[in-house]
Amino acid sequence: KNQVEQSPQSLIILEGKNCTLQCNYTVSPFSNLRWYKQDTGRGPVSLTIMTFSENTKSNGRYTATLDADTKQSSLHITASQLSDSASYICVVSENNDMRFGAGTRLTVKP
């Protein structure tokens, strides 16, 4: 059973709209949570990283939130651009292990 579940599996939005991606995890003990962006055919690139004590972290138009009590995280994208089309991967770490979500495939259409 995957310990990191992402939803939705895929999402299509119009350029300029906002969207929110979800990540639920059961990894314990929790060390940190990262969101990565992966363009098609490329390696993932880190967007944000949050530790247990952090509730929110922003990187430009990307804002990640973390609720360690409910073990949920979200990635909010504001004013989407065509270049936001990519897969977004949630990664939850214990001290000696990392658990990857399957990713959400986002398509931004003009």
Added chain:
Amino acid sequence: SQTIHQWPATLVQPVGSPLSLECTVEGTSNPNLYWYRQAAGRGLQLLFYSVGIGQISSEVPQNLSASRPQDRQFILSSKKLLLSDSGFYLCAWSRGGTRGGYEQYFGPGTRLTVT
């Protein structure tokens, strides 16, 4: 600054042929190194990781092997490829220490198609 290189970028190999993918890191020393595979439409699967020269840990039983002959060089190999070895292979590095503790930086990937 640190950079990570992988080659080749794409590879088409027949079933039963050998494989060698190379990954090198610049600008850091004693990094942790990782090999991942990503099947089409699937998440990343950790195959191997290494905390030092000659130290390799395998995460899943498979047809592949890894070696780390130098501090910043990581090689993924197979003696005989299977169709199921097709996928997108990613190398990554992180600062030394616990595997999950530090940010991982990924290379550009190698697209392997076994025919």
